[in-house]
Amino acid sequence: MFNPYLQSAKFDGEAVYIRKWIPELRHLSDKDILEPDQASEDSLKEAGIILGETYPYPVVTHKAGRTRALLAYEEIKKG
Numbered sequence: 654m655f656n657p658y659l660q661s662a663k664f665d666g667e668a669v670y671i672r673k674w675i676p677e678l679r680h681l682s683d684k685d686i687l688e689p690d691q692a693s694e695d696s697l698k699e700a701g702i703i704l705g706e707t708y709p710y711p712v713v714t715h716k717a718g719r720t721r722a723l724l725a726y727e728e729i730k731k732g
Contacts, residue, residue, distance in 0.1 A: 656715060658687050677708050 661668065668686040672679040678686050680700035685692035690704060690711055702708050 656719075658715060661687055677702065 661671065665671070666683060668678075668683050671686050678689055678700070681689060681692060681696060681702070685696050685700075689697070689702060689708060692700075692702075697704065704710055
């Protein structure tokens, strides 16, 4: 199961793709751009981002989605 955060960090460490296609995040640091909901209030303010207003909160976290997918996979395997 791919982790989108690790994949992005590994293959696009400077977040060129994210900055191109999600311009709302372009002013965040390379670290904060991967998970803007985890960025400090100061970083968000500096980038002009207000979570829930100018950029949405995550619909689901990777951890929750991964857990749910693994549980579903286990159910499928049981048949």
